[in-house]
Amino acid sequence: MRGDPHAHELIAPGSLVAVLDLLASVPGEWTPIAGGTELMVSHAAGRLTATRLVSLWGLTELCFIRATNDALSIGAGATFKDLRADEHIASHLPLLAKASSWIGSIANQSRATIGGNLVNGSPAADSSPALLVYDAELELVSARATRRIPYADFHTGYKRNAMAPDELVYAVHIPLRFASHRQYLRKVGTRRAMAISKVALAAVALVEDNVLREIRLAAASLAAFPARLYQTESALLGRQINPHTIELAFEALLEEAKPIDDIRSTAEYRKRVARNLLAEFLTELKSEVAPK
Amino acid sequence: MTSHHHTVRFNINGQECSAQVPPMKRLLDVLREDLHLTGTKEGCGEGECGSCSVRINCELVNSCLVPVLQASGANIQTVEGLANSGTLHPLQQAFLDCGGAQCGICTPGMLMAASQLLSINPHPTMAEIREGLAGNLCRCTGFMRIFESVIAATANGAPRPGNQASHAR
Numbered sequence: 273m274r275g276d277p278h279a280h281e282l283i284a285p286g287s288l289v290a291v292l293d294l295l296a297s298v299p300g301e302w303t304p305i306a307g308g309t310e311l312m313v314s315h316a317a318g319r320l321t322a323t324r325l326v327s328l329w330g331l332t333e334l335c336f337i338r339a340t341n342d343a344l345s346i347g348a349g350a351t352f353k354d355l356r357a358d359e360h361i362a363s364h365l366p367l368l369a370k371a372s373s374w375i376g377s378i379a380n381q382s383r384a385t386i387g388g389n390l391v392n393g394s395p396a397a398d399s400s401p402a403l404l405v406y407d408a409e410l411e412l413v414s415a416r417a418t419r420r421i422p423y424a425d426f427h428t429g430y431k432r433n434a435m436a437p438d439e440l441v442y443a444v445h446i447p448l449r450f451a452s453h454r455q456y457l458r459k460v461g462t463r464r465a466m467a468i469s470k471v472a473l474a475a476v477a478l479v480e481d482n483v484l485r486e487i488r489l490a491a492a493s494l495a496a497f498p499a500r501l502y503q504t505e506s507a508l509l510g511r512q513i514n515p516h517t518i519e520l521a522f523e524a525l526l527e528e529a530k531p532i533d534d535i536r537s538t539a540e541y542r543k544r545v546a547r548n549l550l551a552e553f554l555t556e557l558k559s560e561v562a563p564k
Numbered sequence: 565m566t567s568h569h570h571t572v573r574f575n576i577n578g579q580e581c582s583a584q585v586p587p588m589k590r591l592l593d594v595l596r597e598d599l600h601l602t603g604t605k606e607g608c609g610e611g612e613c614g615s616c617s618v619r620i621n622c623e624l625v626n627s628c629l630v631p632v633l634q635a636s637g638a639n640i641q642t643v644e645g646l647a648n649s650g651t652l653h654p655l656q657q658a659f660l661d662c663g664g665a666q667c668g669i670c671t672p673g674m675l676m677a678a679s680q681l682l683s684i685n686p687h688p689t690m691a692e693i694r695e696g697l698a699g700n701l702c703r704c705t706g707f708m709r710i711f712e713s714v715i716a717a718t719a720n721g722a723p724r725p726g727n728q729a730s731h732a733r
Contacts, residue, residue, distance in 0.1 A: 380629075383623075
């Protein structure tokens with residue numbers, strides 16, 4: 273059934289303080305809406321349950337990308353167009369630049385915000401695997417306080433997160449220390465443009481003397497939310513990259529991956545593709561560190 | 565709960581106008597139903613097909629995903645704003661000349677996406693054209709005639725050589 277615009281209230285208080293005060297006044301009553309690329313789809317289909325919405329679109333307090341010496345801070349209201357255009361992201365955080373470029377279309381990227389992508393919490397969220405392997409932190413804000421949490425602890429279940437009802441994501445903070453790391457991100461979907469991923473895998477690794485000194489792996493669509501692959505990381509950390517290690521990593525991956533069958537793919541296919549993506553990454557690593 | 569109507573003002577195709585509408589009404593529906601600008605089409609209604617593409621403050625958007633309140637005060641360009649005093653926009657002429665339009669449902673969105681692309685990149689590569697139109701679906705032409713139309717409307721009438729899709733825009 274088609275959504276009825278009369279069934280929903282929408283206000284735009286115009287400042288972050290005013291939005292936070294509103295959220296604090298009756299916690300849980302108001303639903304924030306930024307660029308609308310998710311909620312307006314539900315609205316059009318008559319599935320939007322929120323009746324009172326507060327607009328975050330255009331709040332200048334949330335629209336920034338700032339680099340310091342050792343970190344990049346991205347305001348929750350920055351769009352993926354903003355992320356694609358940012359030179360620091362292009363040069364220091366290539367996985368995030370890549371993910372931003374394949375989120376929907378140009379018309380989606382001009383509206384979709386990084387905060388919205390994270391709060392929406394889709395298991396297939398395109399920006400999430402990159403942010404997880406980059407060890408991003410989220411800064412949450414409310415009328416009461418601000419606090420930071422590791423992004424890896426943000427999602428707590430399918431479409432559930434660690435935010436209180438009166439909190440908003442204020443910013444994403446990413447350390448800038450990956451110049452020497454090997455970085456990998458690949459998404460597998462039905463077509464190159466627009467498609468929601470069947471599986472995506474991101475990785476960063478620091479290799480010294482053919483030994484994995486540091487490794488983080490994260491995936492979309494292998495669990496109820498985008499998540500790190502901790503068991504697979506453990507199977508690799510501190511080890512030499514050789515066929516035996518790679519085999520152990522595959523076992524760990526297939527053990528911890530919990531994909532589902534849905535309209536986009538099957539659990540079986542997702543596991544196979546995830547294994548292939550991990551193989552691609554590890555093979556690239558191995559060939560690069562092999563003695564000449 | 566019933567929401568009150570709200571007066572939303574914007575500039576559409578160079579003209580100041582306003583509408584008394586519920587703030588959650590989709591910009592697409594306000595354009596078509598309240599302002600009678602029916603050039604903008606609804607395809608999927610979920611941001612996948614690009615039929616409802618318009619430009620807001622020089623950004624390409626899907627008007628089906630914009631609650632009208634968020635377009636308050638904006639400069640909006642729709643397909644009706646492309647032609648100038650009865651003279652077709654070069655893209656419109658190129659779509660006619662090259663067979664870029666068949667059934668026509670995708671055409672307004674294609675034109676807006678193409679005009680967005682050429683406004684920031686007057687001489688795109690083939691890859692950039694494909695990326696610029698990747699959010700717009702056509703079920704008639706097979707896309708090649710649409711790409712040819714966009715190429716015909718570029719400064720040189722030929723794509724810039726190269727395969728790279730741009731990252732800055």
